[in-house]
Amino acid sequence: MLRNSRTERLVALVLVAPFLAIYLLAFVYPTVQMFRISFTDAPLIGAGRWVGLDNYLRLDNDPMFRRAVWNTAYFVLMTVVPGTLIALLIALGVSRLKGRFQAIVLALFFLPYILPVSVVYLIWDWTLNFQFGIAMHVLDWLGISRVPVFKSRVWFLPAVAGVTIWWTAGFSILLFLAGLRSISAEIYEAAALDNSTRWTTFRRITWPLLWPITSLVLTIQLILQLKIFDQVYLFSIGGRPNDNMVLVYYVFQKAFQQNQGGRAAAVAVTLFVLVVVVSVLQFQLLRFAERRRR
Amino acid sequence: MNAMAAQRWNFWGGIITALTLVWAILWAFPLYWGVISSLKPDDEVVRPYIELWPETPTLENYIAALTTTQIGTWYINSVAVAVGVTVITIFISMLCGYAISQLRFPGRIALWWLILASFMVPISALIINHFVLVANLGLLNSWAGIMLPQLIHPVIIIVYKQFFDQVPKDFREAAVMDNASEFGILFKVYMPMNWGVTTALSIVCFIWTWNAFLWPFLSVTRTEMMTITVGITQVNDAFGVYYARQLSAAVLAGLPVALAYLFFQRRVTEAITLSAGIKG
Numbered sequence: 001m002l003r004n005s006r007t008e009r010l011v012a013l014v015l016v017a018p019f020l021a022i023y024l025l026a027f028v029y030p031t032v033q034m035f036r037i038s039f040t041d042a043p044l045i046g047a048g049r050w051v052g053l054d055n056y057l058r059l060d061n062d063p064m065f066r067r068a069v070w071n072t073a074y075f076v077l078m079t080v081v082p083g084t085l086i087a088l089l090i091a092l093g094v095s096r097l098k099g100r101f102q103a104i105v106l107a108l109f110f111l112p113y114i115l116p117v118s119v120v121y122l123i124w125d126w127t128l129n130f131q132f133g134i135a136m137h138v139l140d141w142l143g144i145s146r147v148p149v150f151k152s153r154v155w156f157l158p159a160v161a162g163v164t165i166w167w168t169a170g171f172s173i174l175l176f177l178a179g180l181r182s183i184s185a186e187i188y189e190a191a192a193l194d195n196s197t198r199w200t201t202f203r204r205i206t207w208p209l210l211w212p213i214t215s216l217v218l219t220i221q222l223i224l225q226l227k228i229f230d231q232v233y234l235f236s237i238g239g240r241p242n243d244n245m246v247l248v249y250y251v252f253q254k255a256f257q258q259n260q261g262g263r264a265a266a267v268a269v270t271l272f273v274l275v276v277v278v279s280v281l282q283f284q285l286l287r288f289a290e291r292r293r294r
Numbered sequence: 295m296n297a298m299a300a301q302r303w304n305f306w307g308g309i310i311t312a313l314t315l316v317w318a319i320l321w322a323f324p325l326y327w328g329v330i331s332s333l334k335p336d337d338e339v340v341r342p343y344i345e346l347w348p349e350t351p352t353l354e355n356y357i358a359a360l361t362t363t364q365i366g367t368w369y370i371n372s373v374a375v376a377v378g379v380t381v382i383t384i385f386i387s388m389l390c391g392y393a394i395s396q397l398r399f400p401g402r403i404a405l406w407w408l409i410l411a412s413f414m415v416p417i418s419a420l421i422i423n424h425f426v427l428v429a430n431l432g433l434l435n436s437w438a439g440i441m442l443p444q445l446i447h448p449v450i451i452i453v454y455k456q457f458f459d460q461v462p463k464d465f466r467e468a469a470v471m472d473n474a475s476e477f478g479i480l481f482k483v484y485m486p487m488n489w490g491v492t493t494a495l496s497i498v499c500f501i502w503t504w505n506a507f508l509w510p511f512l513s514v515t516r517t518e519m520m521t522i523t524v525g526i527t528q529v530n531d532a533f534g535v536y537y538a539r540q541l542s543a544a545v546l547a548g549l550p551v552a553l554a555y556l557f558f559q560r561r562v563t564e565a566i567t568l569s570a571g572i573k574g
Contacts, residue, residue: 005398011476012399019390019451020405022382027412027446030423037423044422045429093314096307103559108318111325114555114562115548116505116523122544123328126537132340134327166321171566178567198306220570227418230507234527248418248508255422256512264422272419279414 034272038265044255048262055266064242065267068250071157075228075246078161080221084214087169091176092206106173113170121234124163125150150235153243160231160244167231168224172217179213180206212285219282226275247271332356332541339538355542365543367518368525372550375440375510375521376503380496383447388492391454392480396466413448418508428513435519440510444503449569450495457491458484494565497558501551522547 038055042048059065094106112120128135130148139146149159183206191201229248236244241253247267255264331339332355334348359365393399394406424443425434433439461484469479485492510521520528526543555562 007476008397009399012393012397012402015389015393015397015480016405019386022386022442022445023408023412026424026427026442027415027420028408030420030427030443031415033423033426034420045426090314090317093310093317096311097314105314105318107556107559108322110563111322111552111555114501114505114551116551117507118523118527119544119548121527122540123324126331126541127324127327129537132342132537134344137342137344166324171570174563174566175570216570223416227416229418237527248421251419251421252512255425261422261426268419268422272416275416275419276414283410283414 034265034268037262038269040262042261042265043259044261044264046261051262055263056270058263059266059270064245065250067243068245068247068267071244072226072228072246075157075161075232076222076225078158079164079225080218082161083165083169083221084172084217086165087172087217088176088210088214090169091173091180092202094173095177095180106177109173110170112167115167117167117230118234120163120167121231124166125235128159151239153240156235156239156244160235163235164225164228164231168221172221175213175217175220176210179210183209212288215285216282219278219285223275223278223282226271226278328541329545332538332545334538336536336538355536355538356546358536359539359543359546362539363525363543364518364520365522365525365546368520368522369546371437371440371519372504372521372523374437375444376500378437378441379444379503380499382441383445383450383499384492384496386445387447387450387495388454388485388488389480391451392458392484394451395455395458396484397476409448409451412446413452417443417446421508421512424509425512433513435514435516439513440519440521443509444506447499447502450499453491453495453565453568454488457488461487490561491565491568493558494561494568497554497561498565498569501554501562504551 037048039050039052040048041051041054090109094102094109097105127133128149130136130146130151136146147155149155187205187209188201191205196204227248228246229252232244232246232249233241233252241249245253248271251264251268251271253264254260254267330346330348333351333353334345335350335352335354338345338349390405390409394402394409420443428434428439428442431439431442433442465483466479469483474482504521505523506521507523511524514520514524517525517528526540526547
């Protein structure tokens, strides 16, 4: 096949130009700048002096940074594995249903995922409202004393984790359903002929065949939850943001509330590196899963 | 023996189906509760017992939300930003995905790595420098400023590239034989084949942008420039303890995306699984 390579190059340039312009401006440039100002004492807007690794060394004995790391880890612990397991259970239940009925039940589980975080916040803030929330009526009825969930140091992160699982499970459920659909019915029929119990079928067939999807869901969840900010910020309104400090919140506080761009950038770089490491891992997993399918 | 096993199987199957159904109803209950509460008059909302249906359903909370806040303006901002981001993102991603998949040119591999790199990077770590950039461009408190950092959706390019990769080379070669121009090939041969994917990706891109919180929250300080997702959380004080009004504002903010999902359920789920790197 003859190709006119000069025209081809020219066309390629024209096609790629808009993408390149936007990515250089809104992705490459800010990334380079983030690394650069993390070595300076710059305020949010404006130039700063070069301070070398000072911003990073300070993080080592910064109690608020430690709390942010610890809370983020705690939050990840409460959301990633539990959320994935809950989504798997739901997907297993939904995958048994057929046709319209399945579509409706799936929609009930999936709807929260499609909503903006601020709507999720307002709904749960209301549901768990200390004075009038329906959840508190349920607690009264069970004879348990009421808890001011989002004002409590102990309950804040677990509650936000619960809301987050509720909010994001829909996405994982979809991936699990796609995975379950790709397991052929013949394998299950063979298992049924062998009088295999439900549990054995799950343990010997479904779980191993689903593992590539499970690991994908786990890493996507991990990346997502490391970046937690919106829910923590919103539920902290009128509460105690410093107790609930997480990494992105700390970047926000340092940069936008304390006007310390350089020190905030050092925190941002830390998060950046953390997520990139996990993402590279995820990318390898995807390639691995892809190769296995062929 | 076999028949008994089959019967036991069905019995437990029925139990699991019933449990799934109950769970689904409980799962969606907070949504129902939010909507129902928004339809109750003020005195009913705060009654100390559970009422699953409003005694006197009313729209007064919606009227109050619409007249005492700038919710109409926020709606316009949200629509403008979401449509703008969707159109630009789909356009640049399709062109770029096509070039990388079908054309040979120097720098192609480097470009692909740039896309994969941006896929692995947490955009929320860039907030400081996005803010500096947008401030320096004089775009804070503007639609363009809210849009700019949200145009980075590498996953859409990746999906397009994978899609163009699957088109048999014969299509292109036949078109080249016919002396069709490169742009002709893209728009007349490849585009029509990708209509389904383009619709699906557009819908989810719209939903993602509509739902975005962090960046619109940072880049806008003037109430009249807020998107609706930010607006409804920043005016709590205006409502005081009018829970029902807050909830009616929430319902209004969630309605467009919920409807988009319910209308295009199959497309939305397709695009979301595609964007996770799974081919359905």
